[in-house]
Amino acid sequence: MPVCTGRRLTRLEEILINSLNPRLPEPDIDDPALRIAAVRAAQGQQAFDTLITGGTVVDMITGRLRKADVGLTGCLISSVHAPGTFREAEKQIDASDTFVVPGLIDMHLHIESSMITPAAYATQVVPRGVTTVVWDPHEFANTCGVEGIDYALDAASACSLRILTLVPSCVPSAPGFETTGADFTADIVSTLLERKDTHGIGEVMSMQAVLDNDKRFRGIVQAGLDTGKRVCGHARGLSGKSLNAYAAAGIETDHELTSADDLLEKLEAGLTIELRGSHDHLLPEFVDALNKLGFVPPTLTLCTDDVFVDDLLAKGGLDDVVRRLIGYGLDPVAALRVATFNAANRLGRPDLGLIAPGKRADIVLLNDLTSLKASLTIINGEEVARDGAQTFTEATVAIPQALKESTQAAQWTADQFRVPADGQRATVAVIEKPRFTQWGKRELAVANGYVSVPDDLVIMSIINRFKPDSEPRIAYLGQWGKWHGAFATTVSHDSHNLTLFGGNEADIALAANTVSELQGGMAVVSNGKVLATLALPVAGLVSEASTSELAAQFQQIREAMDQVVNWQPPYLVFKACFGASLVCNAGPHLSDLGIVDTALNHIQPDPLGFPL
Numbered sequence: 001m002p003v004c005t006g007r008r009l010t011r012l013e014e015i016l017i018n019s020l021n022p023r024l025p026e027p028d029i030d031d032p033a034l035r036i037a038a039v040r041a042a043q044g045q046q047a048f049d050t051l052i053t054g055g056t057v058v059d060m061i062t063g064r065l066r067k068a069d070v071g072l073t074g075c076l077i078s079s080v081h082a083p084g085t086f087r088e089a090e091k092q093i094d095a096s097d098t099f100v101v102p103g104l105i106d107m108h109l110h111i112e113s114s115m116i117t118p119a120a121y122a123t124q125v126v127p128r129g130v131t132t133v134v135w136d137p138h139e140f141a142n143t144c145g146v147e148g149i150d151y152a153l154d155a156a157s158a159c160s161l162r163i164l165t166l167v168p169s170c171v172p173s174a175p176g177f178e179t180t181g182a183d184f185t186a187d188i189v190s191t192l193l194e195r196k197d198t199h200g201i202g203e204v205m206s207m208q209a210v211l212d213n214d215k216r217f218r219g220i221v222q223a224g225l226d227t228g229k230r231v232c233g234h235a236r237g238l239s240g241k242s243l244n245a246y247a248a249a250g251i252e253t254d255h256e257l258t259s260a261d262d263l264l265e266k267l268e269a270g271l272t273i274e275l276r277g278s279h280d281h282l283l284p285e286f287v288d289a290l291n292k293l294g295f296v297p298p299t300l301t302l303c304t305d306d307v308f309v310d311d312l313l314a315k316g317g318l319d320d321v322v323r324r325l326i327g328y329g330l331d332p333v334a335a336l337r338v339a340t341f342n343a344a345n346r347l348g349r350p351d352l353g354l355i356a357p358g359k360r361a362d363i364v365l366l367n368d369l370t371s372l373k374a375s376l377t378i379i380n381g382e383e384v385a386r387d388g389a390q391t392f393t394e395a396t397v398a399i400p401q402a403l404k405e406s407t408q409a410a411q412w413t414a415d416q417f418r419v420p421a422d423g424q425r426a427t428v429a430v431i432e433k434p435r436f437t438q439w440g441k442r443e444l445a446v447a448n449g450y451v452s453v454p455d456d457l458v459i460m461s462i463i464n465r466f467k468p469d470s471e472p473r474i475a476y477l478g479q480w481g482k483w484h485g486a487f488a489t490t491v492s493h494d495s496h497n498l499t500l501f502g503g504n505e506a507d508i509a510l511a512a513n514t515v516s517e518l519q520g521g522m523a524v525v526s527n528g529k530v531l532a533t534l535a536l537p538v539a540g541l542v543s544e545a546s547t548s549e550l551a552a553q554f555q556q557i558r559e560a561m562d563q564v565v566n567w568q569p570p571y572l573v574f575k576a577c578f579g580a581s582l583v584c585n586a587g588p589h590l591s592d593l594g595i596v597d598t599a600l601n602h603i604q605p606d607p608l609g610f611p612l
Contacts, residue, residue: 038078047088055095060341075380103131103362105343106318112139113306119394122161125317127385129364129374136202138168143539145182166202173584178591186219200230260289274303277321281570310551332369414505418450428607432478434576437587464592475590485526485564486511490540524560531560
């Protein structure tokens with residue numbers, strides 16, 4: 001439809017034109033002219049704009065599969081009727097041998113974790129049937145502050161994918177225990193919540209602060225409650241009194257599930273569950289628990305949380321989570337209901353999640369209910385992808401220079417990753433386990449004035465990348481295997497300081513210096529040789545290179561790491577390197593301030609000594 005017709009456009013024509021332009025506000029399905037036209041079309045009094053014929057509608061209310069045609073008027077579903085009832089339409093789509101389902105809704109993710117821009121992310125997931133995502137850009141916030149959020153909101157508004165952007169709550173994730181590139185107080189969060197393009201508060205990760213009624217986090221949560229927008233959570237490891245207290249604070253969601261019992265307890269606590277696909281080893285027991293319940297709870301939804309770029313390219317986003325749940329034994333219709341109707345309800349979006357008259361026309365045609373391969377994706381009544389590829393080019397937003405200058409360049413020597421000590425022996429604290437960390441204690445030899453690190457311990461270091469001349473902090477990790485080299489990364493949740501792991505100080509220094517020269521990214525080193533690098537110059541998290549190029553480079557990082565470490569799933573895995581610095585979680589963790597434990601309110605600048 002041409003934008004300029006030489007005459008004054010009707011309101012309905014303006015709506016239809018706007019629905020073609022993803023940079024404009026989402027079309028209003030309650031516009032009177034649109035509703036009048038839809039009522040007429042539903043009665044055969046005027047032609048549909050689009051008529052989808054011959055498909056099998058998957059009804060998310062009854063669970064029934066039924067043959068039906070679907071008529072669209074602009075961005076609205078105006079009719080779902082018996083096949084052949086109507087034939088008049090400006091455009092017809094043959095849906096024979098396909099299943100007609102609502103667009104998938106990803107309830108919680110961090111686009112930055114895929115290392116690509118929002119436009120590039122949309123290009124990957126929209127053709128797979130994902131039409132809505134809820135984005136917590138706390139990676140951009142922690143590295144680039146309000147400028148990072150401004151970019152995130154601008155980039156989200158330019159996408160065909162409906163991106164509901166949240167205001168990050170934890171910048172940093174544990175104030176006083178780490179340093180990041182910004183500091184979001186309750187006032188800043190409240191100001192950002194006033195924007196119409198923000199949709200709630202991102203996961204409140206500072207669990208202990210919430211339980212302590214900390215003034216800062218009480219103010220942040222209250223800011224969300226005062227606006228009536230959603231307050232999302234991160235309740236890892238909380239149970240009993242702590243879980244009750246966390247929910248009582250006004251936080252409504254959780255995606256940090258650790259077991260089937262944890263899932264059931266949090267469902268019974270009334271939380272909206274965003275069951276995530278990033279811990280695949282847990283999915284079979286979740287499915288088993290749900291099947292034993294005999295129904296899918298209405299508060300159960302799905303999310304991806306973090307998906308690496310190579311996995312995104314090869315497997316997809318939320319569609320991959322749904323597919324795996326079905327593969328583990330969850331009924332396909334139930335899995336789709338969780339990813340559509342349940343999600344829409346928990347978002348407070350009654351316009352989404354159903355193939356029904358009066359709802360927004362976010363529609364996906366699936367070839368089957370096992371592979372979930374999408375042959376067509378429609379958003380707001382317009383075709384946006386067909387047969388695995390978008391039918392137009394995503395608009396892009398220029399990345400501000402400030403996001404490309406977030407990493408301080410510096411160089412380090414091997415000695416800076418050694419811990420000075422007196423005498424012949426030293427008592428040191430050890431962070432045990434890659435996940436669910438615990439305090440450990442070791443007596444280590446001292447040689448030439450430095451702690452001598454045995455082969456069964458891994459050296460971890462974090463350097464504040466936002467301040468010049470920052471000194472490395474050191475910790476020793478137990479149960480991390482034996483390393484034959486080193487890994488450096490500026491993708492390190494959620495402070496995203498320069499984080500290093502290795503079996504010797506020389507390789508660690510080389511890895512650190514290599515990433516510093518890249519202005520952010522990753523490097524793998526072994527025996528004094530750089531095996532692989534990945535440059536992430538945008539906030540130290542993202543690249544503007546093509547998705548396929550990034551995926552190939554990240555795969556090289558993975559392969560190089562396989563030479564350095566003998567992984568021991570499900571806990572000692574490559575992904576553990578990116579969450580080891582998440583200091584808001586229970587137990588000891590390393591930050592740029594030293595070894596910290598938020599529950600103990602403890603900080604020690606180096607491994608010497610044991611706090612318990």
